[in-house]
Amino acid sequence: MEASQKQSKRTLSTFTVHNAESAPEASRPFLERAQKQFGMVPNLIGLLSESPVAVETYQTLASLFSRTSFTPTERNLVWLTIIYENDCSYCMAAHTAIAKSEKVDEEIIAALRTGEALQDARLEALRKFTGSVVVNRGWVGDGELEAFLAAGFTQQNVFEVLVGVAHKVLSNYANHIAKTPVDPPFEKFAWKKGQA
Helix, strand or coil: CCHHHHHHHCCCCCCCCCCCCCCCHHHHHHHHHHHHHHCCCCHHHHHHCCCHHHHHHHHHHHHHHHCCCCCHHHHHHHHHHHHHHHCCHHHHHHHHHHHHHCCCCHHHHHHHHHCCCCCCHHHHHHHHHHHHHHHCCCCCCHHHHHHHHHCCCCHHHHHHHHHHHHHHHHHHHHHHHHCCCCCHHHHHHCCCCCCC
C-alpha cells in the first residue's frame, strides 16, 4: 500500500489541551508559570503539557532566548520571521500579540506578517539571515553570513538566532501536528500565509 493510501486510512488523533487538573503532575508548575506570565494558559502550553519534558523545554528556551543580546524588536523579529517561514498560524497570532505588547513598531509587525522587506537595513539583514537559516536548514551561504555580519551583527548573534529557531521549531511543529486552536485573546491577530 502506498504511503498516501496509508495516510488516508489513518484515524486522526485529537490532542489534549491540558489544564491544571488534567495535566501530568510534572507539567503543572509550567502551567502555573504560564498563568502568571500571561494571565491565562495558552493552548500551546496546555498542548505541550502532555509531555513534561516538552513544556519545560519550550519555556526554558523562551527564557534563554529572552536573555540574548537582541533588543525586544530584534527578538520579536527573529520569532516572527521563523514563524512566517514555518507557516504557523497559531504562533503568528500569539506572537503578533506579544510583539504589540512589547511595543514593536506596527509597520515592522505588518511587514513580518507578510514576509516583506523592512526599511531599516540592519533589521532587514537580521530578517534575511534568520529566514535563510530556516529555509536552508542552517546551510547559510557565505555571502549571507557576510552580509549579516557587515550589518553590525556578531558571531554571538549567529548562535542566538539558532536559539530562537530551536524555540520556535518546537512550537511551530507541535502546532502543525496538533492543529492547536488559537486562543480567544489572539483571534483578532488570526493569520494565513499570504495575508496580512
